[in-house]
Amino acid sequence: IDFQDNLWIGGSWKGLEKAIPKSQEFKIKQLVSEDSSPEEKSTRSLLLMNDGRLLVGTKDGFVHLLDKEMNEIRKWDAEYPVYDMYQEKNGTLWMASKEGGILEFAKEYGPDNLRFDYKRYVQGPTFYSPIGNKTYCIQDDHKGKLWFGFFDESLSYMELDDSERRFI
Numbered sequence: 733i734d735f736q737d738n739l740w741i742g743g744s745w746k747g748l749e750k751a752i753p754k755s756q757e758f759k760i761k762q763l764v765s766e767d768s769s770p771e772e773k774s775t776r777s778l779l780l781m782n783d784g785r786l787l788v789g790t791k792d793g794f795v796h797l798l799d800k801e802m803n804e805i806r807k808w809d810a811e812y813p814v815y816d817m818y819q820e821k822n823g824t825l826w827m828a829s830k831e832g833g834i835l836e837f838a839k840e841y842g843p844d845n846l847r848f849d850y851k852r853y854v855q856g857p858t859f860y861s862p863i864g865n866k867t868y869c870i871q872d873d874h875k876g877k878l879w880f881g882f883f884d885e886s887l888s889y890m891e892l893d894d895s896e897r898r899f900i
Contacts, residue, residue, distance in 0.1 A: 739752075739753065763796050774791035777827075779825075781819055785797060785799055789810070789814030793810050810827065810835065812829040812830055813831075815828050815869070817870070818871075820872075824838065825837035826878060828867035828880065829867060830883070833854035833855065834852070834853040834862055835852055860899055862880065863899065864882035867880055868883055869881030876892050
């Protein structure tokens, strides 16, 4: 948002877009107070979950759970900034974190909290470990694979039905 309250959006095939707010058509959700640091204010990822709630990852390493009206329910410290998120149809959540690798959250989580049981996959000694810890992107290919993009380390994928969670 610039000093004239215009919203600049970078993310479409058209390049940079400018949205000019009129009356109540735009709503900006502040996740922290106005005097917070830029890291706390800076959003890195957003996921509209299967149940209509939002998960928002901020640069300070927190993930915020918002209800459908954008009220914060809870926030959770992921320890590292989360740059992308994906939710399977069965509810399992995946998060790509910078420096923290890949997080997998069990599909059984409380309706109003972020008390997830999760596994963290980081670059490791085994051949089938992720190839890096700076994970920036998760993409489903609709054929049973999740693809992961890493900063300076290339791509890998994982078969969703592979219980061993091998990264290829």
